[in-house]
Amino acid sequence: MDQLRDTLKVHHLRTTTCREDVLSTFINRKNALSHGDLEGALGENYDRVTIYRTLKTFLEKGIIHKVLDDEGLRYALCSHSCSEEKHQHDHIHFKCSACGETNCLENLHIPAVQLPEGYNPEHFNLLIQGVCPKCN
Amino acid sequence: MDQLRDTLKVHHLRTTTCREDVLSTFINRKNALSHGDLEGALGENYDRVTIYRTLKTFLEKGIIHKVLDDEGLRYALCSHSCSEEKHQHDHIHFKCSACGETNCLENLHIPAVQLPEGYNPEHFNLLIQGVCPKCN
DNA sequence: CCGAACTTGCAACAGGGTTGCAGAATATTT
DNA sequence: AAATATTCTGCAACCCTGTTGCAAGTTCGG
Numbered sequence: 488m489d490q491l492r493d494t495l496k497v498h499h500l501r502t503t504t505c506r507e508d509v510l511s512t513f514i515n516r517k518n519a520l521s522h523g524d525l526e527g528a529l530g531e532n533y534d535r536v537t538i539y540r541t542l543k544t545f546l547e548k549g550i551i552h553k554v555l556d557d558e559g560l561r562y563a564l565c566s567h568s569c570s571e572e573k574h575q576h577d578h579i580h581f582k583c584s585a586c587g588e589t590n591c592l593e594n595l596h597i598p599a600v601q602l603p604e605g606y607n608p609e610h611f612n613l614l615i616q617g618v619c620p621k622c623n
Numbered sequence: 624m625d626q627l628r629d630t631l632k633v634h635h636l637r638t639t640t641c642r643e644d645v646l647s648t649f650i651n652r653k654n655a656l657s658h659g660d661l662e663g664a665l666g667e668n669y670d671r672v673t674i675y676r677t678l679k680t681f682l683e684k685g686i687i688h689k690v691l692d693d694e695g696l697r698y699a700l701c702s703h704s705c706s707e708e709k710h711q712h713d714h715i716h717f718k719c720s721a722c723g724e725t726n727c728l729e730n731l732h733i734p735a736v737q738l739p740e741g742y743n744p745e746h747f748n749l750l751i752q753g754v755c756p757k758c759n
Numbered sequence: 760c761c762g763a764a765c766t767t768g769c770a771a772c773a774g775g776g777t778t779g780c781a782g783a784a785t786a787t788t789t
Numbered sequence: 790a791a792a793t794a795t796t797c798t799g800c801a802a803c804c805c806t807g808t809t810g811c812a813a814g815t816t817c818g819g
Contacts, residue, residue, distance in 0.1 A: 501766075503816080523806085534769075535768095536767080536768070536807090539807060557689055557748070584745065592739075598735075598736060600734065602731070604756070605755070605759050606756060611751055612691070612749070614747075614749075615744045615748075616744070616745055617743045617744040637795090639784075639798085659775085670798070672776090672778095677797095
């Protein structure tokens with residue numbers, strides 16, 4: 488409980504029940520969540536718009552990051568140390584085609600790629616789709 | 624002109640002006656296109672829905688493939704030899720943060736990744752964001 | 760406990776994407 | 790070349806995602 492408040496405080500955000508609930512939902516379920524997932528979990532307590540705004544705020548403050556997906560955007564907790572200034576995400580995302588869950592593989596880094604002359608890469612996003620250990 | 628018809632024929636599709644126009648738009652502009660791009664280019668001639676359905680059909684037949692993007696889905700021509708049965712896409716996509724264009728880097732394959740035990744990968748999707756040669 | 764600053768809910772909107780159906784166009788058969 | 794079956798298209802309507810403006814409510818520092 489206090490941990491939630493601390494996390495918010497560290498990122499210079501006021502503690503509100505919506506933010507605490509969204510944050511704890513991310514912590515409890517461990518996979519990447521879409522706005523729809525959160526609305527399903529918390530929609531009776533909070534307005535759609537508030538959840539959107541909470542996600543946007545968390546994104547800006549470096550609490551969560553975007554996860555690309557072939558059927559829409561999801562969000563997942565940043566491991567540590569992301570802030571408003573710098574996001575550091577070079578890990579791999581895995582989407583299971585059986586259970587539909589998308590997860591961060593925090594330990595696996597995206598391998599280096601030798602780009603042709605002239606390309607100046609800044610961000611990397613690797614999504615692997617397949618079957619996860621639970622469904623295998 | 625005839626090339627367009629042939630492509631459609633190979634994939635067992637009837638030749639219609641909409642399909643020819645969509646296909647030639649993909650061929651002329653070489654980057655990945657969103658539905659909105661196509662609507663901008665062809666919207667006066669064809670209904671929104673028809674363009675959506677054309678994209679869906681092309682996807683199913685293996686003429687185009689999805690390109691993930693942090694701000695929405697795009698589509699790009701399949702290099703060769705994709706069909707209804709098998710899609711083969713392990714190349715890299717590069718999105719320029721300056722001009723906004725997304726392109727396939729057909730020649731660059733996604734490097735192999737050693738996944739933990741139990742993961743059974745099927746498809747790979749790597750998006751690199753940065754500045755492209757034209758904007759550098 | 761007061762006021763400034765920030766958050767929330769509501770209403771309204773814009774855009775992306777889908778479905779059902781009737782009419783039009785295409786391909787096929789004769 | 791005409792008739793037929795099949796497939797496409799346009800229209801209307803709809804749902805979902807995401808955003809904005811504004812008034813009312815909440816948080817936090819003094």
